[in-house]
Amino acid sequence: MGAITQAMHKEALARGVQIETDAEVAEVEIQEGCATGVRLLDGRTIKANQVVSNVGPKLLFEKLVAPRHLSQEFTRRVRGFKVGSGTFRMNVALSELPDFIARPGTNCQLHHQSGIIIGPSMAYLEQAYLDARGQGWSNQPIVEMLIPSTVDDSLAPSGQHVASLFCQQFAPSLPNGESWDAHREQVADLIVETVNQYAPNFKQSIIARQIHSPLDLERKFGLMGGDIFHGALTLDQLWCNRPFMGYADYKTPIKQLFICGSGTHPGGGVTGLPGYNAAREILKAI
Secondary structure, eight states: OHHHHHHHHHHHHHTTOOOOOSOOEEEEEEETTEEEEEEETTSOEEEOSOEEEOSOHHHIIIIISOGGGSOHHHHHHHHHOOOOOOEEEEEEEESSOOOOSSSOOSSOOGGGGSOEEEOOOHHHHHHHHHHHHHHSEEEEEEEEEEOGGGTOGGGSOTTOEEEEEEEEEEOSSOGGGOOGGGTHHHHHHHHHHHHHHHSTTHHHHEEEEEEEOHHHHHHHHOOGGGOTTSSOOOGGGSGGGSSSTTOTTSBOSSBTEEEOSTTSTTOSSSOOHHHHHHHHHHHHHO
């Protein structure tokens, strides 16, 4: 997926687009009901005829748009918009490929270049969910492993690899007001032990690891509740209800402020459709 954004970056620069990163937005600037630009945390203001937001709707309207610009009814809808993901993410650097009991060998094989899912039975999947409901995380989590260095050797030194672990089930908020900060390392160890049951060399092959609990995902990437889809993909938040009834056309109550991304129709999944659809509506409005 990183290659997709790099290709977009290259094409945008070729067309004269100015791209700036590490420039966190503090607030959308609004005058007389119309978006006029954004104010950055460093104090700078960037003026624009149209502002397009790719962050989740809940983050946009609860953190970046001042409440005085929104009606009580719209604010109620924003508060009711459901976010929250049962995922815990890890990235690991490996000295060798996992040696799976079911598919032995640390030489690169077809399964190393595929999505590897640890979730051996329906009972296993159900228990993972029940554990998370009770204590906040699964004792034996569902783990999906991808090893991108097996198809792109520029990602790691020769003979070494990087892998991503997409893990479920984990509650966005822990019971009894506990913080993920107090449990993230413990849970990461649990995930490693789970994989090690199926690939006994996995634990010893880890050179370094990067941990993203649901709380880390919110703080680092702005994913409210750790929600990678910017909002629950439930029936009441799909189609004309995504993100809110009456605002499925990528427009907002603020003139010249548009939304796109996973929180809009048709949702997440790396299709590019939310951005494509939003671009058509923005061009119509110019």
